[in-house]
Amino acid sequence: MAHTELHDIAEALVADGKGILAADESSGTIKKRFDTIGLESTEETRRAYRDLLFTTPGAEEYISGVILYDETIHQNALDGTPFPKLLEAKGVIPGIKVDLGAKPLALADGETVTEGLDGLRDRLKAYHGLGARFAKWRATYTITDELPSQYCIWTNAHALARYAALCQEAGIVPIVEPEVLQDGTHSIERSYHVTSHVLAALYTELFDQRVDLAGTLLKPNMVLSGYEASNRAGVEEVADWTLKCFYKHVPAAVPGIVFLSGGQSDEDATAHLNAINARGPHPWQISFSYGRALQAPALKAWGGKPDQVEAGQRAYYHRAKMNSAARTGLWAPELEREAVAV
Ligand code: 13P
16 A cells, blocks of 8 residues: 555654653543642633643654644644644644543443544544644543443444544544553453453454554553552563553554553653563554653642743653653663753
8 A cells, every 4th residue: 555644644653752742631631630739720721731831842852743632722822823833833743632522331331432423524624724633532441340341342443443534534643542441450461351352343443444554543551450459560561461462453554552641650651661662673663642641740840830831841841751761661760860951
């Protein structure tokens, strides 16, 4: 198949040493994040926070793309430059979250299906006009002894593939994000088993719906012990189980796997990514598309105070740099203690 623009975009998003900033928190989620620093969530505080992240000097050395929320893609920097244009000028690719959230799945107690397909073709066209060149759709699955059901797994896989096909038709690279939530007391083996089923269904649907895998990226969970489990697996075991799962279920045509952080501490998310890459080379680029693990220290350092913007930017730059190092397998805990100076 000829090399297309979609392939170029997907490859640029996982260029050497670079990863993606997920800054697409919905209004509900960003309110929760701001609550942790006692800041009211208003259109202006949300704008100011995204402005801090996007204008961080030098972050573009480590950040290839940023996922925006609908409100954010329409907002401007203080000088009036639209955020997508500001990012483009730094060589950072603007992306957009297009799903409308996980909603209760009918007749499936405790499970969800992600909505947002109605009208998606028109929304993608509009987002492309605003500069978006990649998109994200997140499905979620809960692990218990019985869940997720096959019904939940296949319904979400079908929707993810419909979204991906519509994106490619619009000239937008779809990031497919099937997130197996790692809350609970499950073992790492159980996480492996569930993640395997989810990925097997996803790649069946993507194939059936004619999606060109070389113009997609996968954004999965890492395979972890449940956050409330006793005897949680260590870093090397996480790398073992995660790679075992992806080698079995992710076709080599996929250019990149960009992990979500999913509630891991920022340093755990970096250490796991590093251990996975230290065992490379792999058939795909393995990178990050972190939300909390890139932003948490920045949010805390900023605290909503205009005179702390630079402190917030230094914290964000540092996490971006640490995760860039983890792409090569050359990150080490000692690097964390180096001066957090830009
Ligand atoms: P976290 O890294 O905080 O899990 O966020 C990534 C994301 O985009 C979730 O959809």
